[in-house]
Amino acid sequence: MILIDKTWFIGRKLTINIYSRHGSLLLPKNSILNDRHLALLESHGIELNREDTRLVTEFIVEETVSEARAIYEKIHNRKEQLSNSRIRRLVVPKIRELCANHRFSDVIVELRKKDNYTYRHCVGIAVLSYLAGKWLGLKEDELQDLAVSGLLHDIGKIKIPDSILNKPGGLSANEYAVIKLHTHYGYEMIRGLPGTTERQALVALQHHEREDGSGYPFGLTGDRIAPFSKIVAVADVFHTMLSERVYKKPVPLYQVFRELYQRAFRLFDPSVVRCLIFNLMSKMIGDSVLLSDGQVARIIMLHPDDLINPLVEAEGQFYDLRRSELKIVNFVANPLRKAE
Template sequence: MVTNLPIVDVKQLTIGAKLAEEVHTSLGGILFAKGTTLYEKEMEFLEAFMIKQVQIEDANMTGGEEEEQATEEPQVVPEKFNPDKTSFQQSFDKAVSTLKSLMIRVQGGNNIPVMEVRELVAPIILQFQKQPEVLLSLRSFSRLDSYAYEHAVAVGIISYMIAKWIKVPEKEWMQVALAGTLLDIGKTKIDRRVLQKPGKLTAEEFEEMKKHTVYGYQIIKSSHGLSEGVALAALQHHEREDGSGYPLGLLGSKLHLYSKITAVADVYHAMCSDRIHQKALSPYLVVDQLVQDSFGKLDPSIVRTFVEGITQFAVGTVVELSDGTIGKIVFTDRNQPTRPMVETGGKIINLVDSRHLSISRVMEH
């Protein structure tokens, strides 16, 4: 066994360094596997988890020139770990089951274990960075019985991506992800009969349900390690730009940025999922709906950036059109991102021209 591998301060790391040992968080979870190549994103996570030093493979073994190249162009260094759908599914399921047990503790009156929530969100965000096209097929990871927890994990991931795309300062991305994950934490205080009622809620039950926003704000405020924006996202994610939302009927100009980001993520994932009251819609129909909702309901610039962001990964995705035709997306026009060009049987259908057709389903990758 080689013991003389260099131990390096995280602040001194160079891009492209490889871990010689697993990195564990303070709570004992594995943050990175042995052999992981460290780029800016990984270094950000090491700092976020307050890890001071790591053991890396001896740089001399790869030769200096190669090392220099890797530093200059990190994006062309091939990733050793390229997760496929099953590993994403496993990470997603693990995050969901961990969140479920954490929420049971909050329901019992405990504060939010913030470090543990960070720990379950961080690895899945990292994996997601490498496989962003999963945004279009999140539905295939869902199971109805644990929908609330899946929704929380998914909204956390989507909120993180939106924050990145709309150029929120990088140091805030993790807080935005936590805001998305904890949006509905106030539901731990709502009567279970109201939460799980299969039919339509009565006026009184709906008033009770609305209180989850205020309860969420209170729970987050009393937990350490979460910013005011995270608490305000829980309070305001059902407010709408035109003042038609709840609990306070605030106008868009009065809403915190985190609440505007998480509102878009919340609506997108909910509409793409099978729920008790409603069957899932195709991500493309949902995105069209979001664009309509950005007139008065959701922040239009956030919606536009999200739609551009989510559709940029679509090339190569197999879809079913509303007339039953199966084809592959070959080009997305940034100005009309929900109406791409689809190749089927050797011919191209341009949905910008074929207005009678739409994408009714994204097939699983």
Template sequence: MTDDKGLRQLIEKSHLLGKRLNKNIYNRNGLLILPASSILTTESLKSLQEHGLKLDSTDVILPEFEPEQLVRLAIREMKEMFADIRAAGRVPVDKVCRTVLPAIMRISGRSDTYRILLTLEKQDEDTYKHSVGVGVMAGLLAKWLGLSVNERVRITLAGLLHDVGKLFVPQSILQKPGQLDEQEFCEVKRHARYGYDLLVREPGLDPVIALAALQHHEREDGSGYPAGLPGNRIEKVSKIVAVADVFHAMSSKRAYRNALPLFDVLQSIADHAYGMLDPGIVRCFVRHVTECTIGSRVDLSDGTQATVVMVHEADPCRPLVYGSGQFIDLRKRPGLKIGRLRDGGTVSV
């Protein structure tokens, strides 16, 4: 695996991803490395690093990729990566760190979380799209928890690889539109062990990343799988990935159901903050996700189009909204709730 210093350098350069060179770039021997007008990709950034070359803001033009472009790029790279894993029976960790990881870190480092949520909401569910979604949300959560850059990198990588074991579960089971029978569900649960066994063999890979694959379905009260571990025996990285996994799974379309509305998902996660998921991590996650929707347009369950005005600290999933010419406190309207987010970003009220 890329060493910590090299990986950090790649992540620090990821702000250049998607920008265009405004001049030719030569190595120390005068050989052309990248021509002017080249779009910077993860591979070209890696090449610059290998040649000991540095770029600054005067070397590039055009804005960086939008979140939608970065998510599509990461999904495409992840799809290719999963094909490589199926073919070789191992995880090309260095390639993940050169291609997918910098894009995901760039997304989770952005401030426009609302646009990120909208982008992820539009992606249909399958294993590689889910892996990208969990990587993004785990990276965001690590940032909100105030963790270091190195910790954020580890957690993002753990999120990306948490479900790699599903590659060895029959697609007929994963894509079954109806309820799984007991034997099928037992096979699905084995993906945690399959992923761990695959990742733990990778030389130089941080062991907590393999443990996240093994433990992301463990629960604080010991009701999870595969080992039924209590909370004090679950790694913190695994707990963070678990929250990101539950969130993205519930907010994504599945073979057997449609995606659930954002605020329904957050309410469900908040309801499980004591017992199944780590309460401190859940509180941090729910607070930040709901706060990022302030000023955003939403549809209420009665069809009213409204704007989120304020999030209540004690009940963040039922905010104050403005619609049909009036303020509506959803805490006082138990029969009314927020449905879908609407495109168009945020507005002032």
């Protein structure tokens, strides 16, 4: 009897057709495996290989990235007059599915890959913005507009030369000035789409503005930055830090949490940052972390007054990291490990 690792294969999707020894089709490609399927294969003496399956999340992310690319190209080439409602129908169901029914760590693993980065990044911002908006109490209609805003926030970059966008080294002052123009381009392009709102267009214009006035293009501060723009700004930085680019290495997840939390009261809206980190860190309760003294500990509880220094336990000893010299270095079973 050939044993199949059910805990690994269940819930994954087949990338091939599976046939019996006599040539009859047992399971078609794209079947999502369950106990019954695995028992069937076992009864036929068929052993699956890891490469025969992919995560369902991977399929949905790839479909959404492809859709995002098609949307950007249609807007750029003006081959089809896309509207806000049309873009909603194309991508929001997939965004909602990724937010509701998939492990966040699996979604992020797929969204941080290097290939098709521009479109993968935009899908990542749509997902993170939708989640943050939901946790902040926005209504479904607002969430859908926010998701489209996140998806289109960088649409203006299609007018920026690739030689500047993908330059491995630092940008010159002139090149940086060209990069900043994508906010203006995006604003005008989104305003030209039927059914879009001013607040959606403002996301493209304002997502690089910062609470202290250090952002661009206008150096706006505080309440002069629109609420949607504040949410997308945090999502944008979060995903950018996690991702690998030609000019930067990915930042470990815990370091992203720490840096965003520390910047919250200067660069970003603290309510957005706290909401995102609290809900994401809550998903990590029970996960293992590496402490600064080399111990491996488990996250036991978050402190509302200090989200990045939780209560942890290591070998029966509890440490309140708010009052300890020990600090978390990173997650041990890192949920943002490389995709298998």
